[in-house]
Amino acid sequence: MTRVQDVYPDDRASLREVGMRDGLQLVKTFPSTAAKQRWTREEYAAGVRHFEVGSFLPASTFPQFADVREIIRTVASLPGAHGIALALNERGVNEALASGVAEIASVVSATEEHSQANARRSRDQAIANVRRLCELRDASEHRPIVNAAISMALGCSIAGPVDPNEVIRLVEKCLEAGVDFVAVADTVGYAGPKQVGELTKAIVKLSGAKPVCVHLHDTRGMGIANASAALDAGARILDGSLGGLGGCPFAPGATGNVVFEDLAFLCESKGFKTGIDIERLVAVRAILRSEMPDEALYGGLARAGLPAGKAGVAA
């Protein structure tokens, strides 16, 4: 049994590479299994410890995740590395549990409209799914960490603005259901830092001793500013993808997750240790460029490098 505080200590920022899951959600070409394994190992060598490696979705529809079990094993083979996989229904949860993955992620949409359109279920059904996931975890041998992400928590591509009280209500239900922590997701890059800070603060308070994850997209260029606000509000787990890999299904042409290497620079510049060597991390982009030459990569650190006299920032 893994204690969540061991995996996500509260005296540092835990940055999760979600490029292999969220970053590959929409791409037309995707890396080979061997390339994903290199991506994982090279980021591990750069100090990354948290990897969302895929999703237990039908491989016929999502062939990019067909090798999720192999990448879970790759992560598990690296001392101190932590693998996360997404499971959206009971079949997926059972497969995730059988895979031995260290953490299972689930999702609840913040709005009824998006829940129905995206997952063809109500938010109550999604919460029931989270509850069932926690029961199955409790009955399992290795008892993985379980998180629930509230998607569209800061604005919805269908419903528009989202009432923070609705998000807080859903967070309470997920915590009652027994998740180890919740994630707040700005799925379509809707919000600015004030809104992110205020919602994060409320959820940090609700979560008590449990950590809080904030999952941001850089759709409108606010990603790093929002991450800064999330850290100020007490979030200690942040998601990103190398080079900002990945688009957004609800905003064509929009960038994906926050750029992972810029996120590491932000954290270190604010005094949060990440354990990541930024220059080594930037070098891993070569794998993405050669495997997915048509995908746009973003990021300031990759363009400009670390500032003069700041090599130590990555220590």
Added chain:
Amino acid sequence: MTRVQDVYPDDRASLREVGMRDGLQLVKTFPSTAAKQRWTREEYAAGVRHFEVGSFLPASTFPQFADVREIIRTVASLPGAHGIALALNERGVNEALASGVAEIASVVSATEEHSQANARRSRDQAIANVRRLCELRDASEHRPIVNAAISMALGCSIAGPVDPNEVIRLVEKCLEAGVDFVAVADTVGYAGPKQVGELTKAIVKLSGAKPVCVHLHDTRGMGIANASAALDAGARILDGSLGGLGGCPFAPGATGNVVFEDLAFLCESKGFKTGIDIERLVAVRAILRSEMPDEALYGGLARAGLPAGKAGVAA
């Protein structure tokens, strides 16, 4: 005589389009005078009121600023619009005063190393130049606003980290010399939001009733996060360029100023009125694309548009 508080009221964020000056500092091709005039007029129609239009540098070396007087006249012809031009020595100051421009900007490097390398003068000589600028302003008929920007204030491309106490000492000298306000410039995009917030807070305190400008570059993707921190710390004047036009002479391949339209979105999302219609502003990028097809343009709003149900953000 213009009162600085009329031009930069403290109950809103004043966003200055510096693309025609800083954005054109390094480009190989540049817009025609007519295109600069369209750029100015269309941004004015989108609600922009502050334009840094060029520099009084020798036209032989900087042909992109040869038409600075014409653009100053264009801005002056638009009710409520405010033109700014850079002048780095007494010849430039006299030309700027003769042009009738509403504001004259001057620069002091934060480090002795950069001051010598960039302007071939000491910081003391730069301060003496600011003092002379204020004397000439006082003796002039139309008495333009005068600002002094402390360049490299958050990190130097030559000297590396910069002691904030040195910046504070230079700010004090500029305020004593009689400038209407100072600008803090992260010329090479060196800093993160913690550092920007702390320095801005100190300078806001020193400046008393005078406004504070923060001039940021997005070199390492921190531009918007830094702008957010600057607003939190009390800065009410922020510089940016449409599409993030412009590079950085000290970081090849790096982006230029903060993206103006994303900056407007940030301010509005934090509750600071800008008076800018973001969609109309984004449309002005077409002028840059057609005049400078080889220059990279950046920005989230241009990629993704305003979020669903947020058209009112620009009101």
